[in-house]
Amino acid sequence: MEEADRILIRSLRLCGAELPDELQSLREFSTEMIVEAVVRCLRVIDPSLVSGISHMLPPGMSARFRIGMSLAQACQELGFQGEVGYQTFLYSSEPDIRQLLMFLAEKLPRDSSEDTDQPIGKSRALQRAIAAKIREQLLLPWVPPSCRTARLQRMQGSCLMRHFHTQRLMLPEKCLSSDAVSSDVRDFYENYLPPVTAQVFQRAELAASLLERSLADVSSVQEREAEWKSQGLASRLSHEDYWQRKHQRLQKRVQEQLRQCSQCPTDSQFSAGASGDHIDSLKSFGSRGKQEQGKGSQCTRTEKFTFRPELVSSAGLMAVAVESLPSSRKLDQDNRTQQEEEVTSLQQQLEQLSMQIDEAGAEVKKLNLGLMQIEDARKQSELHVAENEDVMKVKRQTVALLSDAENNLSKLQLVVESSTKRIVHLASQWEKHRVPLVEQYRELKKLHQSRELESSRRLSDIKEVHKQIRTAAEEAKRKEVLYKQLLTDHESLPKDVSRAAYTQRILEIVGNIKKQKEEITKILLDTKELQKEINNLTGKLDRTFAVTDELVYKDAKRDEAVRKAYKYLAALHENCSQLIETIEDTGTIMRGIRDLEEQIETEAGKRTLSNLEKILEDYKCIKQENMTLLSHIKEA
Known part of the structure; x- marks a missing residue:
């Protein structure tokens, strides 16, 4: 039992219970230790059962009773089938506490107990590592910042903390020795691509950038595998064909997008948006540059706006227009007034031209629509003419045949x-x-x-x-x-504990159990043999007495001495029966005595007298608290 108690105490310490090192048995547990051990176990099993319950017993008796009732209810909700109540914790007995703690130890999660055969998750391993690091740092005393050494500055300071800033890293995507890499790409990777340490602006961002790049690579590989398992296998293509077709589809889509974006805007597109008016004005202004050269100002004569409409783009027009504007700081007041008049006239001309262009665009749309209608009518006429020609050809042949x-x-x-x-x-x-x-x-x-x-x-x-x-x-x-x-x-x-000693101890316990089983089996066999022998002797005795009684009874009718012998025989048989009954009653009494001794030992283990004394003390404390409360009520 002491071995079981030591194992149980070790499990309680792993749950966080602060038990003395010299504690070796549950007999030495106090009320505070029992409450702390139960609360720690319940917190590990299900924290919601003991939310708001402290593992320290309060001094007041009413609060102690409430904690005892709460713990008893939590154990019942957890599935404990034994008898449990506030008395189990406040006035404990060794068997009840052993049964309760063994139940809680069996309910403990496997990764938090000694059973490490079951696998643990990554989160649990990380938590254990964090806990070990925190315990290591808590063992070190706190030192003011001015007195810290370099090691303490790293452990207790914040000098190594950095924000998680990343930069995009460029790495070779394929092995440089493979044939899939061209010579130019290989030359770039070998001679011009800087190492990752030189691609970041700050040294502290290197680790974060590498983590982000590694995470992106891993996620892309996982997404690629998931797509192949979900869509690639269903397409019934080989691995290379599936990815080649997907690459071709992406290339076609990109080419279509680039082709759409690279198309030059037409005149109707120039006149569509808000910026189209400005562009048309610049184009018309550029086309009329040659006509205005003779009668323009000095600025317009020197700048020579010679734009070709077919080469004008939006960015080029804006750049040329900006360059063509004169600088107001270099011109005098007359030139400025003349320029304003020219700009006003040009704006009017631009507005007229834009209106003409809009009207011409609408007319072009109408003409295009009419042209399409005419084209459709022409196609229908051609079809009708072809049908008529076929009919005429058949009729012509028919008429030719009518002569004969x-x-x-x-x-x-x-x-x-x-x-x-x-x-x-x-x-x-x-x-x-x-x-x-x-x-x-x-x-x-x-x-x-x-x-x-x-x-x-x-x-x-x-x-x-x-x-x-x-x-x-x-x-x-x-x-x-x-x-x-x-x-x-x-x-x-701990390295000082030898595994061989534990193994030897386990083997000794197994050997003792085996010997005990052999002794029990031997005693049971002896008991069966003895019972069998007793039954045989009892039967033999009954048969012998019956035969002797019959023989003596026949001779007792004729002889007085035989009659006395018959009486003595009957008395002897009765005395022997009484002796056997006395021996059986003695055995029953001895078994009862042993049962009573075991009950006495059990009751002694329950510490009834000490519990009674504790109950009396608690009763006095409750009376004192009640009197104090009554005095407070009277004063209030």
Whole structure:
């Protein structure tokens, strides 16, 4: 029992219970230790059951009773079938506490107890690592910033904390030794591409940039695999063909977008938006540059606006217009006034030209619409003319044949008969060819359906294999995490404890249990043999007494001495029966005595007397608290 108590105490310490190191048995537990151990276990199992309950007992008795009732209710909600109440914690007995704590220890999560055979998640491993680091830092005393060494500055200071800023890194996407990389790309990667340490502006952003690039690569690979398993397998193409077709589709889409964006805007597009008026004005202004050269101002004569409309773009027009504007700081007042008049006249001309262009554009649209209608009418007329020509040709041939109608009718009948025979002959030949073709078609259709079924089955097998591969990969990762965690736990275990000692102790316990089982089996066999022997002797005794009683009873009628012997025989038999009953009653009494001794030991383990004394003390405390409350009420 002491071994079980030590294991149970170690489990409680792993849950966070602060128990003395010299504690070796549950018999030494106090009320405060029991409450703390139960609360710690419940917090690990289900924190919602003990939310708001402290693991420290308050000094007031009413508050202690409330905590005891709350803990009893939490244990019942958890599924504890034994008897539990506030007395279990406040006036505890060793068997009840052992039963309750063993129940809670069995309910503990496997990753928080000693059972590390089950796998743990990455989050749990990270939490353990964080907890170990925090414990290591908590062991160090806090030092003022001015007195910290370099190591303490790294551990207790914030000098290494940086914002997560990233920059885009350029890395070789393929192996440089492969044939897929061209010589120019290989030369760029080898001679001109700077290392990643030189691609970031600040040294602190290197780790964040590498993490982001690695995450992007991993996510792209995962998305590629997911797309291949979901859409690529369903397309029934090979891996290379699927990605090549997708690449071609993307290339076509990009080319279409570039072709649409690269088309030059037309005159109607120039006049459509708000900026089109300005562009048309600049174009008309440029086209009239030669006419205005003779009568323009000095500025217009020197600048010489000679634009060609077919080469004008929006950006070029704006740039030329900006360059053509004179500088107001270099001109005098007369030139400025003259320029304003010229600008006003030019703006009026531009407005007139824009209106003319709009009217011309509307007229062009109308003409285009009429041209399309005329083109449709022309096509319909051509079709009608072709039909009439065919009809006229047939009629012309018919009229030519009417001159010799009888001969032509006989010839026509011969042609019809020969055509009929020929059609029948062709039909028979076609039937001969059709039957094997139909059979071949049916066979090919069956073969196609069987191949479809086979391909569907293979596709399902491939998906199942991918699923098994994914499961195996997850299992390998889980075992890798478990191995690392076990390795960490092994390194954190005390090195002074020998594994051989624990193994030897376990083997000794197993050997003792085996010996006890052998002794129990031997005692049971001896008891069965003894019971069997007793039954045989009892039967033999009864039979012997019956035979002797019959013989003596026959002679007792004739002889007085035999009559006395018969009486002595009956008295002896009765005395022997009473002796056997006395021996049986003695055995029953001895068993009862042993049961009572065990009950006495059980009651002694329940610490009834100490609990009664504690109850009396608590009763006095409650009376004192009640009197204090009454005095407060009277004063209020």
